Amino acid sequence: MHGQKRSEYKSRLLNPEAASKLATKAQQWNALSHELLSQRKRLITPLNADAKPPSPKMLLTLTEKMLTVNPDPSHLWNIRREMLLHLLEKESSQFDVQPELSLTAHCLQRNPKAYSSWFHRKWSIAYMLSRGKTENQSNVLQSELDLCAQFLMLDERNFHCWNYRRFVVALLGSMAAKESAEINEIVTNNTAAAANLPSESYSGDWSSWMDLLSEDSTSKEILMGAQIVSDSTPKNLTSSLSKEKLNELIVSEWNFTSSKIQDNFSNGSAFHYRSKLISIVLEARLASDDETLDNAARLLRKQEKILSMAREEWEEILLNAIFTEPDDQTPWWYHRFIVAWAKPSLDLRDELGDSYNELVEDYESLLYEMADSLRELLEVEKENGLEGDAAERDESKGVKCKWAYLGLHLVLFSLFKLQRVDATELLCEAQECLDALIAIDPCRSERYKMLAAELSA
Amino acid sequence: MATPNNTNTFHDDLHATYITSLGDxxxxxTSYxxxxxxxxxxxxxxWSLAALSLLRSPNEVDTSMGLTKPRAHDERSSIVDWVFTCWDPKxxxxxxxxxxxxxxxxxxxYTLSALQILAMADCLEDERLDKEAVVKFVCGLQNEDGSFSGDKWGEIDTRFTYCAFSCLALLGKMPLPNWDNTYSTNNSHASDNTIDLHKAVKYIISCRNSFDGGFGAVPGAESHAGQVFCCIGALSISHSLHLLNDNPKSDADVLSWWLxxxxxxxxGLNGRPEKQADVCYSWWILSVLSILGRVxxxxxxxxxxFILNCQDEDDGGIADRPYDMPDVYHTFFGLSGLSLIGHLDEIGDKNGRTYRHIDPVFALPSDVVRRVGLNAQVARPSGDELESRLSMHSVLQV
Structure with a gap:
């Protein structure tokens, strides 16, 4: 059992008082479980017409009682949704999202990693948007971002919460894009349908409103997909008015990742989100450009912006992170991303002519700066001594200096692949990095030998 | 932190007893x-049956677990009978x-777990199994974008794509890409008993992250070793592993290296950078490294x-970490890890037992996989390019 100490668990079972408490809880649970399922059966298929059918409200209360104890069983949430829909149909009332938000918040505090609690929250929000009250929707969504921020304070790596955050951002994005007129149209279209499921526009899919920012196909790579199923065709969203709102939203998400990374350089989840956002932020920054530029000028402008953003990431975030905590692998993976992202694509060569060479020179000088800093880092680390106190180190940290060597190897190999200078020295130094890695990290020597073979090929 | 008392003893009998007494x-x-x-x-x-299957013969598993017939002096029905009571005909x-x-x-x-149990019990041909209805259930959960929902309520996750593919394979209904690349993308599942394979595979690829080569639960999600297994397992079942090399920035070896x-x-292995090691990743990661030939x-x-250190030396079972309370999930994944790195074979050589092997794609004993006739794509360890190492090949293009 995750994180349960064996000795504590067993002594609990041996303690008669604790054991009998658990036994009572088990019996209560089993009784409730049986009660709930048989009531539900009676509601769906009444035994005889005269008998009074169970009350859906009572079943709702029962699910709440059970889920607060154990939020994992998805069939309990299913019954809850069935009852909510049943009541909405019978009483033609409006869907009130608040009780669902409170219940799931409570359950998530108990177990922040329960798939079914997060899913019920998504379902409720999506249902609210497609069927519920139309006012205050964006306020509700804004407060969902606050809830995410709170949960990420408790556990900054909770991927359920990060996924939920992207889901909410996608919804806010589509709302910004739609404006109220279109929202009303969709709500009207859907109220007639008996479907349980919300419309495509509320599925947490970033793709439709991303088109607003750019028609460029490269942005397709960074789309966030639907997180909940949908049953109607997507609407084409066109509204120049919302561009500003979208930009605001994107910038605020970008700043959120910055602050999470400043709190802790080891936040791989925030770095990951940043790697997805960076291309969207790029589009947003380019959006204010003069639209009279021709295609080649726009491509050049974009690649220049990519290089300047990559430099910003290197100088303002990565350098600080790797000098502070050189043995934490988290920022190093993002470094790999930045090195690959900044590289001017060969496709640009024909379009841009001489300007292409300037771009490559710019990229090359960024790589040389990286190499210099990494050499410096290795010197500093070697002076501090390679032998850290092993007992004080976290088990997930690798051998000292390993990631600096890997980073330097990556930068040197990337320079080599540009084929602009005599490669002998680059290759020689890259090989030295691999030799050092084979010596200090023999576990993964097979990988390093393969990289060495790439150098000599 | 105290250093675990490194043990080399493998507690075969204790583990078997732990597993067989769990059901009771x-x-x-009164069990909380x-x-x-x-x-x-x-x-x-x-998990119990698969774990015990790695330690004992099919016959011994059948009698000690009450798999196809009730156990002596046991009022409960056999496991197989119980599985059929959990089937929802609607x-x-x-x-x-x-x-x-x-x-x-x-x-x-649970549909996948049920089919896996029936496969181990050699009951996939049981007349109570309405294969057509199960296939329809699975195919009906595919969405327009190729993804799969876990049930009718619509939660989407790449875990469910793996479940769907594995279910269809067990039922003998997994469509495979055509060699001549004519597989239709317009193949609608709505009224059909098949899935749109092209879209399903495309969806998996859309969940890939370029800088670590890994996969998340949905497009845009962070890479996670458990999710990597689901995606690589699904690509293997659908003979589409060569698509891993379509992205020049991130080939199959970047993924293997990240793992x-x-x-x-x-x-021990963790599931994401800078997280604690946990025995379950012995399965999620080793299975993928086995499929990609990079163990x-x-x-x-x-x-x-590390896995041996997580054993409960008094009562059997394997925990997530040393000194933690064991459970059947970590017991199965720990044993599977020992199987995939060949340690169970070595232990068997010493204590005179022959242990069965786990299949890295289907998470079933390999003899069961052979008996059912399941096949999937895997890469040989030697050689350079992934394409030349694949022991089966397809030309499906995304």
Whole structure:
């Protein structure tokens, strides 16, 4: 059992008082479980017409009682949704999202990693948007971002919460894009349908409103997909008015990742989100450009912006992170991303002519700066001594200096692949990095030998 | 932190006893653990059977677990009979349990566990199994974008794509890409008993992250070793592994390397950078490294030692970490890890037993995989390019 100490668990079972408490809880649970399922059966298929059918409200209360104890069983949430829909149909009332938000918040505090609690929250929000009250929707969504921020304070790596955050951002994005007129149209279209499921526009899919920012196909790579199923065709969203709102939203998400990374350089989840956002932020920054530029000028402008953003990431975030905590692998993976992202694509060569060479020179000088800093880092680390106190180190940290060597190897190999200078020295130094890695990290020597073979090929 | 007392002893008998006595414990009306895990009993039974299958022969598993016939002096029905009471004829899928003759709601997770149990029991041809209805259930959960929902309520996750593919393979209904690349993308599932394979595979690829080569639960999600298994397993079942090399920035070896970097100083594997090691990743990661032919990229002897350190030396079972309380999930994944790195074979050589092997794609004993006739794509360890190492090949293009 995750994180349960064996000795504590067993002594609990041996303690008669604790054991009998658990036994009572088990019996209560089993009784409730049986009660709930048989009531539900009676509601769906009444035994005889005269008998009074169970009350859906009572079943709702029962699910709440059970889920607060154990939020994992998805069939309990299913019954809850069935009852909510049943009541909405019978009483033609409006869907009130608040009780669902409170219940799931409570359950998530108990177990922040329960798939079914997060899913019920998504379902409720999506249902609210497609069927519920139309006012205050964006306020509700804004407060969902606050809830995410709170949960990420408790556990900054909770991927359920990060996924939920992207889901909410996608919804806010589509709302910004739609404006109220279109929202009303969709709500009207859907109220007639008996479907349980919300419309495509509320599925947490970033793709439709991303088109607003750019028609460029490269942005397709960074789309966030639907997180909940949908049953109607997507609407084409066109509204120049919302561009500003979208930009605001994107910038605020970008700043959120910055602050999470400043709190802790080891936040791989925030770095990951940043790697997805960076291309969207790029589009947003380019959006204010003069639209009279021709295609080649726009491509050049974009690649220049990519290089300047990559430099910003290197100088303002990565350098600080790797000098502070050189043995934490988290920022190093993002470094790999930045090195690959900044590289001017060969496709640009024909379009841009001489300007292409300037771009490559710019990229090359960024790589040389990286190499210099990494050499410096290795010197500093070697002076501090390679032998850290092993007992004080976290088990997930690798051998000292390993990631600096890997980073330097990556930068040197990337320079080599540009084929602009005599490669002998680059290759020689890259090989030295691999030799050092084979010596200090023999576990993964097979990988390093393969990289060495790439150098000599 | 105290250093675990490194043990080399493998507690074969204790583990077998731990697994075979688990059902009685959990079924007791006063078991708290039984109560809070009743909803996923189908998966629990699958983990138990698969774990014991690595230690014992099919016959021994059958008698000691009451798989196809009730155990002597046991009032409960056989496991196979119970599995059929968890089938929901309305939807065509299996639930995680049944309460008073009433199957719990059907879900892809439990439908796969149920089929895996039936496969181990050699009961996939049982007349009570309405294959057509189960296939319809699975195919009906595919969405327009190729993804799969876990059930009718619509949660989307790449875990469910793996479940769907594996279910269809077990039922002999997994479509494979055509060699001549004519597989239709317009193949609608709505009224059909098949899936749109092209879209399903395309969806998996859309969940890939370029800088680590890994996969998340949905497009845009962070890479996670468990999710990597689901995506690579699904690509393997659908003979589409060569698509891993379509992205020049991130070939299959970047993924294998990212997985190799999950190994911590303790020898154990974690699921994401800078997280604690946990025995379950012995399965999620080793299975993928086995499929991609890169098991030798980690230190297998250190990993084997870590798993042995997580054994409960008094009562059997394997925990997530040394000194923690064991459970059947980690017991199965720990044993599978020992199997995939060949440690079970070595232990067997010493204690005179022959252990069965786990299949890295289907998570079933390899003899069961052969008997059912399942096949999937895997890469040989030697050679350079992934394409030349694939032992089966297809030309499906995304």
């Amino acid at each position: 414990k959990l079924d007791s009306p 653990e039984g109560a809070v895990t009743e909803h996923l009993r189908m998966s629990g039974v699958y 939807s065509g899928g299996f639930g995680g349990n049944c309460s008073g003759e009433c199957a719990h709601d059907a879900h892809l997770l 190799a970097e999950r190994q911590c100083d303790s020898g 030798n990229w980690i230190d297998t002897s250190k990993l084997g030692q």
